[in-house]
Amino acid sequence: MAILRVENVVSGYGSMEVLHGLSLEVEEGQVVSMIGPNGAGKTTLLRTIFGVLRPWKGKVYFKEEDISGLPPERLVRMGMAYIPQEYNIFPSLTVQENLEMGAFIREDDYRPRLEEIYELFPDLTDRRQSGAGDLSGGMRQMLAIGRALMLNPELLLLDEPSTGLAPFLVDAILDRIKDLNDQGVSIFMVEQNAYKALQISNRAYVLEGGEKRAEGNAQEMLEDEEIGKLYLGR
C-alpha cells in the first residue's frame, strides 16, 4: 500500500504558485527522497502535505485516506509526523519538555516512550534538563526527530535533516533515519545533500521549479550520469 500519495497537487503562497501539479507516492516501509535545487518547492510540498498549506488543486492521501487540507492536529493523530528544517525545537524549553510536547496529544502515559527515545538518542539522556536552545546542531536535530517520534508515527516527513551539520554528523543523522526505517517507520525526506540521501533511500524524486523532473529507484539514479551531473554535483 502506498502510505502516502500526492496527486496532481498545485500549491503556493498568496498569489504565487510554487507547485505546478505534482504527483508522487511513498510505499509503506520505504525511504523516499526528494532532491532538487533551492527554491524548487521542496518545503512547500511538505507543508502542503502536512496541512500547513492547503492544496489549491489535487489531493493528498495518507494510508489511502484523503487528508487534503486537514490541519496538522488531525494528521498527527493519524500517524504522521513532520520535522521542519529550521526552528524545529522549542529553544526555551528543556530537552525533556521538548519531548513531552511531542507527546502532548497522547491520552496514555508517555513515559515509557520517553525512555525509548532516550535509548535511541543516548546523547540526549545526559542533557534532559538542559535548555534546548543551548544544544549543538547535531543534538538539536536528534531532539527534533525525537520529538516527532514520541507518538510512534508510521510516516515521518523530514525537511533537509542535514541542514547546517558537519559531514560526519550528517552521516550520523542519516544512519539514525535508516535505523528508524528498519524498525518500520516509512520515511519521506526532502534533502539538499542529494548524494547521501540517495544512498539510504529506496526511491527518489527530483523536484525543480515546482515540477517533477525525474523519478526512480535510488540506486539507479545514483549511477545515472545525467542525474549525477545535474543534481549530484559530479
Place this chain on the structure above:
Amino acid sequence: MEIEGILSFLASFAVMASIYAIFSLGLNVHWGYTGLLNYGIAGFFAIGAYTSALITTPKPTGVLADFVDQAIGLNQPFLVGVLGAAIASGLLAVPIGLLTLRLRESYLAICTVGIAESIRLFLNNEAWLANGPEGLVGLPQPLHGLVPPQYYHYLYLGIVLVFLALIYFALERGIRSPWGRVLRAIREDEVMADADGKDVFLFKLQSLVLGAMIMGIGGALYAHYSAAIQPGLFTGLFGTFIIWAMLTVGGTGNNRGAILGAFLVWALWSWSTYIVGKVVPAGLQTRAPFIRYILLGLILVVVLLRRPRGIIGEERQVSRF
C-alpha cells in the same frame, strides 16, 4: 431663518469634516501608501496647532502677561503660521523616523503613541511655553473683518477647501510620479524594492515627513478655526483614533476614500451627538459623549472584519489589500 440655521450648521460641519479630511489624507500617505502605522497623529496635530498659534499671536504684555504664560509670540500672519506648522511637524517626523523606521511595524505604532503622549505631557506641564493646561486663546482668524461674524463659517470653509484641494491634487500627482511608484513598490514587497537598489529607508522617511507636514497644516487650520487650543484637546480619541476610523471606512490607499471617510465619520459623530442629546435623559447627559468611544470602536472593528478595504477601497493601480 430656519434655512440660515441649517446652512450655518452645514458650513461648520463641512469645515471640521474638511480639516479632518486633510488629516485623513496625511494618514493615507503614512499608512495607505507606505504601510507606516502611525498611532500618534495627535502629536503632529498638536505640534501643528501650537506652532501656528505661537507664530501668529503676540507675546503677552502688560496685564495679560499675568494670566498667560507664553514663551514665543511672533505675531505673524496666518499663512506664515500654517507654513510654520507644516515645517515644525515635518521636522518632528525626522528624528521619529530615524529612531523607529528600522523597527517592525508594531514597534513604530507604540513609539508614535509614546511621542504623542510625551508632546501632550510637555505642553501640559511646561506652562512657561504655551500656558499649560489652560492653553492659548484668542488665536487670530484669517480675514476676520471681511464678513459679518455669523457668516465667518462660509469664509473659513472656503479657505479650508482651498487647502484641501491643493493637498489632494498634489498627492494625486505625487502618487503617479516615479516617487509614488517606488513608494507603492515598497509597500508591496519591501525586500524586492530593496534588492532593486532603492533606498527603502529614505523613501519611508520622506513619506513620514510628507504625511506629518500635511497633518501639521490640519492642526494649524483647526487652531485658527476654533481660536482656542489646550493640550487636553489632542487626545487619543479626538486626535488619532477618529482619523483612523475615517481612513479605514473610506478606503485605505485611496485619497478620495480618505476624504469620503472623513465626511462620513464626522457626520456620524455630529449626528450621534445630536441624537444622544435628544434621547438620553438629563441625568446621564455627562456620560453620553462617551458613547462615541463605543461607536468609533465599533466602526473600526466592524469595517476591519467585514470590509477591510473600506468603501472605495484601493485604486486598481496598486494591487494588495
Place this chain on the structure above:
Amino acid sequence: MPELIVYGIILGSIIALGTIGFTLSTKIAGFCNYSHGDLMTVGAYIALLVNGTLFSNVGFLQSKIGPLSFGLGLLICFLPAILVSAGLAILIDRWVYRPLRRHGAPSIHFDMVSLGVAFIVRGVIYVIWGADYHFYFKGVRSMLFLPLGIKLRPDEIFIMAVAWALVAVTYLFLGRTRVGKALRATADNPDLARVAGIGTERMITWNWAVVGALAAVSGVLYGIETQLRPEMGWLFLLPLFAALVLGSIGSITGALVGGLVLGMTQQISTAWLKPTYKPAIAFLVMILTLIFKPEGIFGRRR
C-alpha cells in the same frame, strides 16, 4: 531615594503581572493587543461593582481586615474580576480575532482591531461609571514607618504579597502543568507547536484566560494602590510595552525583570521630574532598548 525604590518595586510588581500576560499573548495570539490595558480596567471596575455597589449597600463583609484599608468583601471580589476579565478576553477572541484568523488577515489588522476593541471597552466603562475617579475605600489609610525614611502602607505589603504569590502560581502553572508547558511551547515557537499537534485554537483560548486573569488582578491591585479611572489601563500600555521590549517578547522572566525595572525607573525619575512625566520615562526606556538592544535582555538574535 530608598522610598522611591520601594515604591518602584511595588509599582513594578503590578506592571510585571500585566507584562507576563502581555508577553504571552503577543507570542501566542500573535499580535500586540492594544486592549490589554483595558482588561486591567475591567477587572478593577468589576471589583468596584461587586464590592463597592453590591456589598457596601448591604454592609456585607466591609469591616477592615487588621491594618488593611479594606474588608473581606474586596478580597472576595478578586474572583469575579478574574472571571469577567478572562471571560471577556475569550469572548472578544471568539467574536473579533478568530474571524480575522479565519480570513488569514495580516497581523497588522489584529493590532488595528485591538485598538478598536480598546476604545469600545473603555467607552462602556465611561458610560457606566463616568469619567470621575473612584475609590475602593475612603478615609485615611494607616501607615508603617520603616527605617531609611520609608513610609509604607499595610495595603502595599498586601499588594506585593498578592503580586508575587500570583507570579509564583503562574510560574508553577507554566512550568509544571501540561497545559502550561504547551502554552510556553506555543509562545516559544508557534509554528512548531502547531506541527507537533498542539491545537492552536485551544492554546489561544487558554492564553486569553490566563491573560485576562493576570490583567484583572493587576487592575484590582492598582486600584487598591491608587484609584480607579477609565483610562487607568490605557495609561499602563506604555510601561507595559516598554517592559515587554526590555524583557524580550516571549520571556516570562523577562517580563518580571522588565516590569520591575520600569516600575523603579519611573518612580526614581520623580526625584527630578514631575510625576506626570512617568509615561514619557517609560517611553524613553523603550526607545533606548530598541536602539541599543532591540531583542531585549533575554532575547536571542535570530
